[in-house]
Amino acid sequence: MSEFPHFHDRRVLITGGLGFFGSNLAIRLVSLGAKVTLVDSLIPEYGGNFFNIEPVLNAVKVNISDVRDPHSLQYLVHDQDILFNLAGQTSHLDSMVDPNTDLEINCRAQLSILEACRKHNQNLRVVFASTRQLYGKPQYLPVDEHHRVQPVDVNGVNKLAGENYHALYYQVYGIPTCILRFTNTIGPRMRVKDARQTFVGIWLRNLLEGKPIEVWGGEQLRDILYIDDAVESLLLAGSHPNAVGRIFNVGRSDSISLLHLAEKLVKANAGGEIVVNEYPTERKKIDIGDYTTDSSLIESELGWSSIVTLDDAIARTLQYYRRNLAHYV
C-alpha cells in the first residue's frame, strides 16, 4: 500500500460512504489522516451498512441523505477537497424492473452533484466509480478503454450517462473529474445478502450458511479484483495529476471461470456444495459472455497495479464474513 501524503488533512467526501467501496476507502483515508465525511442513503436494497465503518466510526462524519436530494449535496460539497462519487444503483436486474429509479440515482443525482460542484466548488477533485458493464458484450479480450461502449441493460445506459456528465463537466467547466471503470470486485464489506452488488456476495452467504452455491452457466470467464486494489486505484485517481479528465479501466487480465471460482470458494471454506444451473432466459438477454480487463493505461499513467492474488482475496473475504456474517444478512 502506498503512503499518499496527499490525503493528510484533506477534506474528503464520499457518496455511498457506507457501502462496499465507500467504507473500505474511508477506513484507508482515515489511516492516511484525511478528514472524511460519508454520505449514504441507507436504502435497504443497496450496499450501505453502518457496520461497515465500525473501525472508524468515531473518526468520520456520517451524513445520511440521498444523492437524489440536490439541496443536501449543495451544502456538503462546498468546503471539500476531494469527492469520491461512489453512490449508485448497481443491480442490473433491478434496473430492468424499475428503470426509473435507476435513472434517478445513476443519471439525475449525478447531474445534480456535478451542478453542485459547478455552482459551489469548481476546484473539487471528483472521482466517479463506473463499471466495466458498459462495454457490453466484449468484441475482444482483454477489454481496453478504446473498446466500443454498448450498454446491455438500463443500468449500463444510465451509468454511461453518469460518466458522460463527469467527462463533460471537466471539458466545459474544468472540474477535475476522473472516471474509473471497475470490474467485478470482492472483499470485506461487500453486500452478501443477495446478488444485487455481486454474485460472489450471495455465493459466500450461501456457503457460510451451509447452502449450495448456485452457479448459472459456469463457463463464463471473469476477472476478480480485490477491494484493497480497488481502493488504491481510487486514491490514485483522486490525487495523481495524470488522472484529471481521464477514464481508466480497473481490473485484472487474468481470469477464472465462474465454476472454477465457486470451486475455489468451496476449497477455501474446506467444504460446501455447488449446483450448476442452466442460465435463465431473463439473465441470458443481458449476459455479456467472457470478460477480462486491460488495465495497462492506469498502470502506465498512474502507476497502479493489482497486487492481491485471487486466492488471498478469497481467503481474506471468507475470514471477514466468518466473523461478521450476522451484520450482513
Place this chain on the structure above:
Amino acid sequence: MSEFPHFHDRRVLITGGLGFFGSNLAIRLVSLGAKVTLVDSLIPEYGGNFFNIEPVLNAVKVNISDVRDPHSLQYLVHDQDILFNLAGQTSHLDSMVDPNTDLEINCRAQLSILEACRKHNQNLRVVFASTRQLYGKPQYLPVDEHHRVQPVDVNGVNKLAGENYHALYYQVYGIPTCILRFTNTIGPRMRVKDARQTFVGIWLRNLLEGKPIEVWGGEQLRDILYIDDAVESLLLAGSHPNAVGRIFNVGRSDSISLLHLAEKLVKANAGGEIVVNEYPTERKKIDIGDYTTDSSLIESELGWSSIVTLDDAIARTLQYYRRNLAHYV
C-alpha cells in the same frame, strides 16, 4: 416522393407532433391515408405551434400533454401501429443552463414512453429522432455510424441515453425501434423565433424583419437537409423491414460554410445584411468544428436519398416564412 401504401389506414402517433418534424410528417401521413394522433406539450420554448398543422387540422387528433407524464402516454400508445417519437428538448445552450429539464425530457420521458410500449404495446414500431450532435467533434468527414460517440453538451449526453434506451428495448424486449441521427434540417414549420431549434431559424427571422443575420465564426462547414427529405427517412424508418433495431445517419455529404449559407439566404431574399462575429467563449466550448454526413447506410439499407437541393430548400423555406412569419414570432 414515394407512395408508402404501408401507412394507409395505419394508426400513427407522433410525439412532438406540433413541432417542425412532427407537423411536416403529419401532413404527409394524412396524404398517405394514415390515422394520425399528435402529442405535444406546447412548451413555449420548444417547437410546437398549432399553426404548423393548419393544412390538416380537421384530419388529425391532437392531444396536448407532456411526454414527461407517463400516464397519458400509456393510454395513447396502446392501440397504435407506429410511434414517431420526435419530442425533445433541442437547445444545446438551454441544456447547459438547465440540465435537469433536458434530462427529464430527453432521458426520463423516453424511458417512460418505452416502458409504456413494453407494458401495453410491444409490437409498436417506434422511430426515434436523434441528432448528429452526439458524435461531438468529428474525427473524420463525412461522419458515418461507426464514428465514436462523444457528446459535448448535456443535451448530447441525454440524447445518447435516449437512443440507448431505444436500442435496448429492441434487444431485450423485441420492440421494433429504429433510430435516426439527423443533421441540421431546415424547412417550413421550423422554429424561427430564436436559435433554440436551428441557427437558420433566427437567421431567417432577422432577414425577413430587415435585421442583420449574425454569423458566429462563419468558416464552419455544415450539411443542410431539407425537411421533406427528413420526412421521407422517417417514413422509411417506420415501415421498411431493414430498419428494425438499426441506427442510421440522415444528412448530406455536401457541405457549405456558415458564411456562404448566410450569403445564399441574402441572395434568395434579394437583399439583407450579414454581420460576422467572433465566436463567443461559452459557445466555443461546445462547438464541434466542421460536419458532414455519410448517409450511405440508410441509402443502401432503406433506399433513402436526399433529393431537394440546398437552393430549393432555401427558396421554399423563405417563401413559407414570407407568407406566414406572423404565426412564428
